[in-house]
Amino acid sequence: MVKMDCLFCKIVDGTIPASVVKQNNKVTAFNDISPQAPTHILVIPNQHFKNMGEVSESDPDLAGEILKMASQIAKEYGLDSWRININTGESAGQSVFHAHIHLLGGRVFAWPPG
DSSP: OOOTTOHHHHHHTTSSOOOEEEEOSSEEEEEOSSOSSSEEEEEEESSOOSSHHHHHHHOHHHHHHHHHHHHHHHHHTTOSSEEEEOOOSGGGTOOSOSOOEEEEESSOOOSSOO
16 A cells, blocks of 8 residues: 555655665665664665554564565675664654664664663
8 A cells, every 4th residue: 555645655656756775576775864874774665554563563574574674785785783773653753654664874872772
């Protein structure tokens, strides 16, 4: 399902341009337009889900494909350490309500994250 008013759905279908890093028939990865690290890539399902909780409940295999692509990209970028961040819900920092993960790398990260 594609949601016509969704920014990320429009990136998947090519209506809105993005710097796509990797894509297959289930998952798309592209550079974040406001990077928080030298490597900051968003990995999203091509199908519209509101958040990663919906993905994991509806299609656990797809959730695995998203994580698998993130891992592949980290390896391709030569990252020896990296972080995956998942914001689910507005109070957690989710601002685009299409499921996505942030792949961040290339710098030292503090803990706790925020």
